[in-house]
Structure formats: structure tokens, C-alpha cells
Amino acid sequence: EAGVTQFPSHSVIEKGQTVTLRCDPISGHDNLYWYRRVMGKEIKFLLHFVKESKQDESGMPNNRFLAERTGGTYSTLKVQPAELEDSGVYFCASSPRDLVATQYFGPGTRLLVL
């Protein structure tokens, strides 16, 4: 069974540009989470989808971040316009509907905003 995949693995962009990160959860997993680790800090929660609905987006830092999960399969996280402080590693995780506490993580996308 394929694990959680994320694309791209790395992205280097200039301040003011737009970047879109993609997460493909494990097939059949209803729950999808986005997390972020910025330099030197702990990983922090961004938001949680149940299928295509946003269950909790309390961790989204501001309105420059937009997450979607059309059709309840893969998810995208768009940053527009990117700022320097958005640099970090963005992780995606998924879990089955009935096992919400067991999350399977993707390898992360390393974003550098110059």
C-alpha cells in the first residue's frame, strides 16, 4: 500500500510569488492534516480535513494560506503571496475515519522563500 506522498519535495521561491503544495493521502483515508515546522520551532498544526470538508482550520496563520481538498482525495495548500517567514517544512498526514489518532505522515515539502 502506498504511503502519504507530497509534492514537491523541495521548493525555492522569491518573496511575493505563489507556491502550491500537494498531498496525496493513503487511499481511503478520510482525515487529512497539514502541519508546518519553521526553523528551530516545533511542528505546528495548520488544518484538518474530513473528506472534502474543513473540520478545523484554527492553525492557519493568515489568509495568504488556502487549503483545498476537492473530491475528498488529494489536498493542496497554496501560499499567495509567499513571505520570508513562510519558509519551513510542510507535512501532510492522513488517518482512516475510525482511527483518528493514528496518523501517517508524508515526507514533507521543504519550502524556502528568498
Place this chain on the structure above:
Amino acid sequence: KNEVEQSPQNLTAQEGEFITINCSYSVGISALHWLQQHPGGGIVSLFMLSSGKKKHGRLIATINIQEKHSSLHITASHPRDSAVYICAVTRAGNQFYFGTGTSLTVIP
């Protein structure tokens, strides 16, 4: 202040040593997780605990709910155990709250 605190932040050990990493949390939780991330690698779940103790190979995880404290032990450490070990808790909303991680280096 982070809701999940880990210690130590960095740890260097000789191969074969017994290693302990500690985690304290300040809120009510539904479960505590120990995660592992090898350099350049993804995050892997090692344990999920809500009480007591779990063992998997050379790894042992314990939790004391009353004291809001958990420990991860590695017996007979090996260089391949070198990784970042992260403590995280889940609450009612099921998202993780992470500690800052402990970077472990095991020297041959």
C-alpha cells in the same frame, strides 16, 4: 510556552548505552505519541499511548497520566537509532501538538 516539552534537546551516546528521552505535557490528552524522523526522512509513528507501557523491540515507552509525563527508552543503542525523536499529544480535536524533538546521535 509550548504545551509539550521534551528533554534533552540533543543527546549523544555511545553504542550500547541505555537512552532515555523525556516528555512532559500541560493539557489533558486523548493519547501521547512518540515519533521518529531520520535525517532526510519522513516521520514515522513509534508508539501511541494512553496509559501504562508499550514495548517494541529495543524501544520502550511509558506514560504517567497523573504526572503528565512520558519517557521513551532505547536499550542497547545502535548508530541506526540516530534520529530525531518527537513527542506529540492528541486531544479531543485529534490534531497533534508536538514537542520540539530530541536529536539523538549514537556513536559507534
